[in-house]
Every structure is written in C-alpha cells, then in structure tokens.
Amino acid sequence: MILQIVSGLSGSGKTIALQVLEDLDYYCIDNLPLELLSELVEKSLKDRLYIDKIAVGIDARTAGNNFANFSDVLEKIKKADIDCHVLFLQAQTSVLLKRFSETRRKHPLTNEQTSLEEAINRERLVLRMIQDEADQQFDTSNSNVHQLRDKIKDIITLNNQPLMALQFLSFGFKHGLPDNMDIMFDMRCLPNPHWEPELRALTGKDDAVANFLNQHDSCEQMYQDIKHYVEKWLPCFEDNNRNYLTIAIGCTGGQHRSVYMVEKLTDYFKQHREFVIARHKELL
Numbered sequence: 001m002i003l004q005i006v007s008g009l010s011g012s013g014k015t016i017a018l019q020v021l022e023d024l025d026y027y028c029i030d031n032l033p034l035e036l037l038s039e040l041v042e043k044s045l046k047d048r049l050y051i052d053k054i055a056v057g058i059d060a061r062t063a064g065n066n067f068a069n070f071s072d073v074l075e076k077i078k079k080a081d082i083d084c085h086v087l088f089l090q091a092q093t094s095v096l097l098k099r100f101s102e103t104r105r106k107h108p109l110t111n112e113q114t115s116l117e118e119a120i121n122r123e124r125l126v127l128r129m130i131q132d133e134a135d136q137q138f139d140t141s142n143s144n145v146h147q148l149r150d151k152i153k154d155i156i157t158l159n160n161q162p163l164m165a166l167q168f169l170s171f172g173f174k175h176g177l178p179d180n181m182d183i184m185f186d187m188r189c190l191p192n193p194h195w196e197p198e199l200r201a202l203t204g205k206d207d208a209v210a211n212f213l214n215q216h217d218s219c220e221q222m223y224q225d226i227k228h229y230v231e232k233w234l235p236c237f238e239d240n241n242r243n244y245l246t247i248a249i250g251c252t253g254g255q256h257r258s259v260y261m262v263e264k265l266t267d268y269f270k271q272h273r274e275f276v277i278a279r280h281k282e283l284l
Contacts, residue, residue, distance in 0.1 A: 001044065002026075003082050004055040004156065005037075007130045008089030009123055010107055011099045013140045013148050014057055017089060020152040021055040030057040034067060041077055058130065060123045061108040067129040074133055085243070087155060088127075088134035090179070093120050095141045135243070137179040154277070164237065165244040165275035166230075170204070170262040172254025172282045181248035182237075185226055187257040191216050194256060203283060204259025213260050223264055230269070254282030 004026060006017045015030070022028045032040070037056060044051060077084050091099075100107060100116055109119035109126075131137065136155050140148055157165075171178050173188065193199040193209050202209050213219045230247065237245050249265075251257035259280050266278040 001041075001051070001082050002053045003041065003077065003084045004053075005058055005084065005086045005130075006055060006089070007058050007086065007127060007134075009091060009096060009120065009127070010059065010061070010109075011096045011103075011105070012089040012091045013143075014059060014089055016145060016148050017087065017152045018055055018057055020149050021156065024053075024153070024156055026053045026055040027051045028055045028057070031061050032056045032058055033062045034058055034070060034073060038073055038076060041080060041082060045080065059108075060126050067127065070129045071133055085136070086130065086134045087152075088131045088137045090124075090131075090137065090139055091141045092139070093117060096120050139179050154279075163273075163275055164242050165277060166234070166269060166273065167244060167246045167277040167279060168262040168266050168269075169246055169248045170254055170258035170278075170280045170282070171248055171250050172252060172258070173250050174252055175254060175282055177250075178246075178248050178281055181246045183245070184248045184250060185222075185261075187222065187249060187251040187261055190219050190222060190251075190257050192252070192257065194253065199256070202256075203280075204256045204261070205263060205283075209256055210260055210263075213257065219257075219260075223261060226261070226265060227268060230265070254280070259283065 004021060006014055006021070008014050018028045018030055029040070037058065040054070040056070044054070074084065074086070097116060097120070107116055107119045107123075109122055110116055114122070138151060138155070143151065169178055169181060173186075177184075191213065193202070193212050196212065199206075199209050199212060204210065204213075226247075226249075234245070247265075249258045249261045262278050262280065266276055270276045
C-alpha cells in the first residue's frame with residue numbers, strides 16, 4: 001500500500017494536490033482527523049480492502065487536532081510496511097492574504113478575536129510538527145494552478161520510482177532558498193554572463209551563455225568537483241532508502257550560471273542512471 005499524506009497551510013493548494021492524486025488513481029480522503037489515520041491504515045490492511053493507493057489530507061480544519069504525536073503515528077505506519085510519504089504545502093503570508101481576499105473564503109482559524117493574518121501565523125505553529133516530518137515541501141507562492149498541478153505530478157512520480165530519483169534544481173539566491181533541497185552548491189563565484197550585454201536576456205540553456213562559461217577554467221573545475229562529489233556519495237543516499245535526492249545549484253538571479261550547471265550535470269548523469277530530472281525554479 002502507498003499512503004500519501006498531504007498537509008499545509010490553508011490556501012496553499014492542498015485541494016488541488018488531492019485532485020491531482022485522485023486523477024492518479026489514489027483513493028482520497030480530505031480533512032481526516034489525525035487520530036483516525038492509524039485506524040484507517042489498520043482497517044485497510046486487516047480487511048484486505050482493494051485499495052493500494054490512498055491519499056489523506058490532514059490540516060488545521062479539524063477542531064482540537066493535536067499534532068504533537070504526529071511523528072509517533074508516522075513511525076507506527078511505516079513499521080507496518082506501508083510506503084508512506086508526507087507532502088507539505090506552504091506560501092508566503094502576503095500571498096495567502098491575497099488569495100483569501102480574492103476568493104472570499106473564511107480561514108478555519110479566524111473568529112471574532114482572530115484576524116486573518118493572526119490565523120495564518122497560528123496555523124504555521126499548529127502544523128509545525130507535520131512540516132518537520134515532511135519528505136517534500138513546496139512553496140506555492142509563485143505557482144499558478146497549472147504549474148502546481150505539474151509539480152504535484154512530478155513529486156508523486158518521484159515517490160513511486162523503484163530507484164532513487166536524482167533532481168538537479170537551479171535557483172536564484174536573491175529570490176530565496178528553495179524548500180525542498182538536500183544538498184546546495186553556490187555558483188556566485190563564477191564569471192557572471194549578466195554583465196555581458198548580449199547575454200543578459202538569455203539563460204543558461206542558450207548556447208551563447210554556455211559557450212561563454214565554457215571558456216573559463218573555473219566553470220569546468222566547479223562542474224568536475226560537483227560531479228565527483230555526487231558520484232562518490234550517491235550510493236550512500238541510495239543505501240539509506242531514499243526515494244529522491246534534490247541537489248540545488250544557486251547563483252544570484254537563477255538565470256545563467258545555475259541553469260547552465262544544472263543542464264550540464266543533468267546531461268552527464270542521464271547517461272549513467274535512470275530518473276534524472278532538471279528543474280529551474282526561476283524560469284517557471
């Protein structure tokens with residue numbers, strides 16, 4: 001049995017995530033109280049229900065939900081030989097305020113004494129125990145509905161691979177660190193194509209940018225060092241029963257150097273293993 005737990009802040013896209021999972025043939029249950037989660041799993045196993053993929057939404061909507069023992073519940077489920085994953089969705093407070101304003105929905109934790117912003121901050125604290133146990137976290141602040149659907153599909157695909165998936169992710173430091181990274185490398189010490197007028201509007205996917213960076217020995221040395229590091233330690237991560245490993249490559253804006261390095265590393269590792277993915281955070 002595969003159990004996918006979906007949690008996160010109200011307005012961050014949990015409903016969309018469950019809709020995607022339903023399209024992927026998961027039996028979906030939304031707003032399940034935590035105390036019923038173990039009971040659901042036990043009954044499914046005991047009664048041999050013909051459900052091999054279950055997705056459960058757990059969040060702050062259920063009054064009195066106490067997530068302090070979430071890690072204990074999760075450990076018990078995994079000991080029952082359940083392939084269990086936890087996805088946590090979040091977004092910036094300013095984005096959530098805008099979304100609630102546009103949809104005119106009521107936040108589950110608001111009342112006469114609690115403003116919307118106070119409710120969002122309280123919800124972050126309430127759900128911290130679940131967030132700490134999440135296999136994958138995704139900030140939906142800069143994603144539209146279609147991008148969120150694609151991202152959820154990618155995450156679920158990685159979860160279900162028989163071998164560990166390797167993801168290289170480019171990003172820009174000025175836009176903030178990505179949430180779902182395991183290892184990070186900084187490219188800001190390399191020559192910056194941004195200062196070349198003819199390259200400024202291009203990206204690391206363009207041949208002109210790649211040719212510019214290939215002329216510098218430091219870029220090749222950085223590539224070789226990262227490649228050797230990943231090759232050396234990848235087996236250790238695989239031996240630890242990981243489903244995926246995300247290696248984040250950052251530069252200032254996430255447009256040139258990090259994109260170039262992600263493309264180069266992805267091309268190399270695709271020649272030697274399955275399930276290698278390139279994603280560019282700032283090029284969405």
